[in-house]
Amino acid sequence: MTTLKEMSAELGLSVATVSRALNGFPEVNARTRTRVQQLADQMGYQPNRTAQRLVTGRSGMVGMIVKIRPDMSSEQTFFEILTGLTAALAARDVDLVLAVDQDDDPVVPYARMLQRDILDGFILNAPVPDDPRVAFLRQRKIPFVMHGQTADMVDYPFYGIDNKRVTGDAVDLLAALGHRRIALLNGETRLAYATDRLAGFRDAIAAHAIVVPEWCITSDVPSESYGYTRGLALLAGQQGPRPTAIICASTLIAAGVLHAARDLGLRVPADLSVMAHDDALPQLRAINFEPALSVTRAPMREACAPLANHLIDHIEGAAAITLQTLIRAAVIVRKSTGPVPAQGKVPWP
Amino acid sequence: MTTLKEMSAELGLSVATVSRALNGFPEVNARTRTRVQQLADQMGYQPNRTAQRLVTGRSGMVGMIVKIRPDMSSEQTFFEILTGLTAALAARDVDLVLAVDQDDDPVVPYARMLQRDILDGFILNAPVPDDPRVAFLRQRKIPFVMHGQTADMVDYPFYGIDNKRVTGDAVDLLAALGHRRIALLNGETRLAYATDRLAGFRDAIAAHAIVVPEWCITSDVPSESYGYTRGLALLAGQQGPRPTAIICASTLIAAGVLHAARDLGLRVPADLSVMAHDDALPQLRAINFEPALSVTRAPMREACAPLANHLIDHIEGAAAITLQTLIRAAVIVRKSTGPVPAQGKVPWP
DNA sequence: AAATTTTCTCAAAACGATTTAAATCTGGAA
DNA sequence: TTCCAGATTTAAATCGTTTTGAGAAAATTT
Numbered sequence: 071m072t073t074l075k076e077m078s079a080e081l082g083l084s085v086a087t088v089s090r091a092l093n094g095f096p097e098v099n100a101r102t103r104t105r106v107q108q109l110a111d112q113m114g115y116q117p118n119r120t121a122q123r124l125v126t127g128r129s130g131m132v133g134m135i136v137k138i139r140p141d142m143s144s145e146q147t148f149f150e151i152l153t154g155l156t157a158a159l160a161a162r163d164v165d166l167v168l169a170v171d172q173d174d175d176p177v178v179p180y181a182r183m184l185q186r187d188i189l190d191g192f193i194l195n196a197p198v199p200d201d202p203r204v205a206f207l208r209q210r211k212i213p214f215v216m217h218g219q220t221a222d223m224v225d226y227p228f229y230g231i232d233n234k235r236v237t238g239d240a241v242d243l244l245a246a247l248g249h250r251r252i253a254l255l256n257g258e259t260r261l262a263y264a265t266d267r268l269a270g271f272r273d274a275i276a277a278h279a280i281v282v283p284e285w286c287i288t289s290d291v292p293s294e295s296y297g298y299t300r301g302l303a304l305l306a307g308q309q310g311p312r313p314t315a316i317i318c319a320s321t322l323i324a325a326g327v328l329h330a331a332r333d334l335g336l337r338v339p340a341d342l343s344v345m346a347h348d349d350a351l352p353q354l355r356a357i358n359f360e361p362a363l364s365v366t367r368a369p370m371r372e373a374c375a376p377l378a379n380h381l382i383d384h385i386e387g388a389a390a391i392t393l394q395t396l397i398r399a400a401v402i403v404r405k406s407t408g409p410v411p412a413q414g415k416v417p418w419p
Numbered sequence: 420m421t422t423l424k425e426m427s428a429e430l431g432l433s434v435a436t437v438s439r440a441l442n443g444f445p446e447v448n449a450r451t452r453t454r455v456q457q458l459a460d461q462m463g464y465q466p467n468r469t470a471q472r473l474v475t476g477r478s479g480m481v482g483m484i485v486k487i488r489p490d491m492s493s494e495q496t497f498f499e500i501l502t503g504l505t506a507a508l509a510a511r512d513v514d515l516v517l518a519v520d521q522d523d524d525p526v527v528p529y530a531r532m533l534q535r536d537i538l539d540g541f542i543l544n545a546p547v548p549d550d551p552r553v554a555f556l557r558q559r560k561i562p563f564v565m566h567g568q569t570a571d572m573v574d575y576p577f578y579g580i581d582n583k584r585v586t587g588d589a590v591d592l593l594a595a596l597g598h599r600r601i602a603l604l605n606g607e608t609r610l611a612y613a614t615d616r617l618a619g620f621r622d623a624i625a626a627h628a629i630v631v632p633e634w635c636i637t638s639d640v641p642s643e644s645y646g647y648t649r650g651l652a653l654l655a656g657q658q659g660p661r662p663t664a665i666i667c668a669s670t671l672i673a674a675g676v677l678h679a680a681r682d683l684g685l686r687v688p689a690d691l692s693v694m695a696h697d698d699a700l701p702q703l704r705a706i707n708f709e710p711a712l713s714v715t716r717a718p719m720r721e722a723c724a725p726l727a728n729h730l731i732d733h734i735e736g737a738a739a740i741t742l743q744t745l746i747r748a749a750v751i752v753r754k755s756t757g758p759v760p761a762q763g764k765v766p767w768p
Numbered sequence: 769a770a771a772t773t774t775t776c777t778c779a780a781a782a783c784g785a786t787t788t789a790a791a792t793c794t795g796g797a798a
Numbered sequence: 799t800t801c802c803a804g805a806t807t808t809a810a811a812t813c814g815t816t817t818t819g820a821g822a823a824a825a826t827t828t
Contacts, residue, residue: 071536071814073813073814073815074814074815074816075814075815083777083778084777084778084779085778085779085814085815085816086777086778086779086780086816086817086818087776087777087778089815089816089817090777090816090817093816097775097776097777098776098777099775099776099777102776102777116534116535116536117814117815118473118536118813118814118815119478119535119536119537119815120469120472120473120478120537120813120814120815121473121783121813121814121815121816122814122815122816123469123783123815124467124469124470124473124782124783124784124785124813124814124815124816125782125783125814125815125816125817126783126815126816127783129469130537131480131516131537136501138498138502145495145498149487149519152485152517152519153487153519153521156517156518156519157519157521160518160531163535165516165518165535165537166516166517166518167480167514167515167516167517168501168505168515168516168517169505169509169514169515170498170501170502170505170506172502172506182509183514185465186468186509186512186514187465187467187468187469188468188469188479188480188514420784422783422784422785423784423785424784424785432807432808433807433808433809434784434785434786434808435786435787435788435807435808435809435810436806436807436808438785438786438787439786439787439807442786446805446806446807447806447807448805448806448807451806451807466784466785467783467784467785468785469783469784469785470783470784470785470786470813471784471785471786472785472813473783473784473785473786473812473813473814473815474784474785474786474787474812474813475785475786475813476813
C-alpha cells in the first residue's frame with residue numbers, strides 16, 4: 071500500500087501538501103496538484119481508511135440491520151435494496167456493514183453495533199408507527215436515513231413513497247370507473263406503510279362518499295396465499311355482496327386474487343377490477359400478469375441512490391430537513407381495471 | 420470516551436503501563452494491574468477500535484460478496500447463512516461488509532473491495548470447480564475461508580460437507596432396501612457441490628454394481644418446478660421403466676417430486692422412495708413433508724460459526740491446514756423411503 | 769527600493785492505541 | 799558498601815492521515 075509519506079518523498083513535497091492536493095484544497099498550486107494526482111494514479115494510492123477515521127472521526131461505513139421474519143416476506147425486496155444500495159454507497163466510497171436482527175427488542179442490535187463504534191450512520195427500513203429505533207438513534211445522535219415515512223413532520227432524513235396517495239390514487243381511479251364496492255387487501259398494519267395506506271383508503275372512500283364494510287378491509291403479510299384465500303372469501307360473497315374492485319398491497323397478493331377470481335369463473339376486468347401497488351421487483355413483473363395488472367408503481371430500486379445519498383449528505387452535515395423526499399407513485403392503467411359491471415353498481419348498504 | 424491517556428493521568432502511570440495492564444502482559448505488577456482495572460471499570464473505558472486498528476494493521480472486518488442470480492435460488496440459504504455468520508463474527512468482534520456482485524467476471528467485485536482496503540479477509544461461498552476467486556485471492560495473499568470444498572487437497576481454510584458421501588450414503592441406503600433403479604435430480608454441475616454429488620453417486624452405484632442410464636441423471640437449478648417436471652417425466656416412464664427411487668439435491672426438488680408422484684397416483688414409499696439432501700432451512704422442514712422425508716441432513720446454520728472462526732483464526736495466523744473441516748451429513752430415515760416394490764426389482768438394462 | 773499583501777508550502781501536532789528500547793527500582797550477592 | 803540481575807515502569811516511536819500555525823516565495827502596492 072502506498073502512503074502519503076512515500077508519495078511526498080517521491081515528489082519532494084511535504085505530506086501536508088500532498089494530502090491537500092488530493093483533497094481539493096484551494097491553496098495548492100494547480101501545477102503541483104496535477105503532479106500529485108498523476109503520481110497518485112500511477113502508484114495506485116488509496117488513502118488508509120483507518121488513519122482517516124482516526125483523525126476525522128468518520129469511518130466511511132454505514133450499517134443496516136435486517137430483521138429476519140419467519141415468513142421470509144422481506145427477502146425479495148431485501149435483495150433488490152441491497153443490490154442498489156451497495157452500488158450507490160460504493161459510488162461515494164462508503165461501505166455497508168450488515169447485521170441480522172434476531173432480537174425481540176428492536177433497538178438491541180443497533181446498540182450492539184454502536185458499541186463496536188465503527189459506523190457513521192444507519193439505514194433503517196420497514197418503519198413502524200412511532201418507531202423506537204428513531205428515538206434511540208436520535209438520543210444517541212447517530213445519523214440515519216429512513217426508508218419510508220412514519221409521520222408527516224419528522225426531523226430526520228427519509229426517502230419513501232406517499233402511501234396515503236397510493237391507495238388514494240387507486241380509489242380515485244376505481245371510483246372514476248364507477249366502482250362503489252371496493253375492498254382493500256392491505257399489508258400488516260403493524261408497519262407504517264400499511265397504516266398509511268389504510269388512512270389513505272379511508273380518506274379517499276369518504277371523499278367519494280363510499281362506505282366500505284369492515285370485512286372488506288383486511289391486513290396480513292403480503293403473500294400469494296393471502297391474496298388467494300381472502301380473494302376467494304370476498305368473491306364468494308359469503309359475508310355480503312362481493313366487491314367489484316379489489317386493491318392489493320402488493321402484486322404478490324394480486325396474483326393470489328387473480329387466481330381466486332379465475333377459480334370462481336370471474337372475468338377480470340369484466341366482473342372484477344384488480345389494482346395493486348407494484349414495487350417493481352424483477353421477479354414479479356405486473357405487466358406479465360394475465361391480465362396485465364393496473365398498478366400504482368414505485369420501483370424499489372429507485373429508492374437506493376437517494377437513500378444512500380441522503381444518509382451520506384446528512385453525515386457530512388446537511389440539515390435533515392433538506393434530505394426528505396416523498397415521491398408519488400405513478401398510476402399505470404393496464405388491463406385488470408375496467409368499468410364497474412352493470413349488476414355491481416349498487417353500493418354496499 | 421475515556422482514553423488511556425486520561426486514565427494514566429488519573430493513576431500517575433504511563434500510558435504504556437496502563438495499556439499493558441489491561442492487555443494482560445505478564446510484566447506488570449499485580450497491584451498496579453488491579454488498580455488499573457478498577458479505574459477502567461469505573462470510568463467505563465472502551466479501547467478505541469480505530470486506533471487499535473491503525474497500529475495493528477487489522478480492520479476487524481471481513482467481506483462477503485453475494486452473487487445475485489436471476490432465479491433467486493440462493494436467497495433462502497443466503498439469509499440463513501447471513502444470520503448465523505454475523506452473530507458468529509460479532510462474538511469475535513468482527514463485522515461483515517457485504518456487497519452484491521452483478522458482474523460477469525467473478526473476481527471483479529473482490530478486486531473492487533480490496534482496492535478500498537478495509538478488509539482483513541473474505542468469506543467465499545458457492546465454489547465452482549477450479550474457482551478463479553481462489554487463485555485471485557491467493558495471489559494477493561488475502562485470507563479467506565471457503566464454504567464448501569472444491570478439491571481434495573487445498574491449502575486454504577474451508578468448512579463444508581462431504582458431498583460425495585451425501586449421494587454415496589443415499590445410494591447405500593436405497594441399495595440396502597433393494598433398489599436398483601435409482602435416479603438423481605442433481606443441482607447445477609456448474610457448482611462444485613453438484614459435481615461432487617454426481618461423482619459420489621457414480622462411485623456408489625458402481626460399488627453396488629448398479630447401472631443408471633443417463634436420462635435418469637439430470638442437473639438444474641434446485642426448485643420445486645424442476646422436481647415436479649422431471650419427476651413427472653421420469654415417473655411417467657416415457658424414456659424407459661420408471662425409477663423406484665429418486666435422490667434429490669434439495670428438499671425443494673423433493674417437494675416437486677412428491678407432488679408429481681401424487682399426481683400420477685404413485686404411493687410413497689410403497690411405489691417410490693424419495694431421498695433428498697436437507698440443508699435444514701427453517702422455511703422448509705423435511706419432517707413436515709407428506710410423507711416425512713428421508714434425508715441426508717447438514718444444517719446450513721451449523722456452518723456459520725466454524726466459517727467465522729476459521730477465517731478469524733487464519734487472519735490471526737493459524738495455518739490453513741488446521742482450519743479445514745469436512746463434515747459428514749447425517750442420514751435420517753423417515754417415511755419416504757421403503758423396500759423396493761416387487762415389480763421394480765428388475766434393474767435397468 | 770521598501771513595505772505589504774497574496775499565494776503557496778512546510779513542519780509539527782493531533783487522533784488513541786501498541787510496542788520497542790531504555791530507565792528506574794528492588795533485593796540479594798560479592 | 800558496591801554491584802548485578804530481575805522486576806517494573808517509562809519515554810518515545812509508530813501506524814497514516816488531517817489540520818493548525820507559521821514561514822518562504824512571489825506578486826502587488828507604496
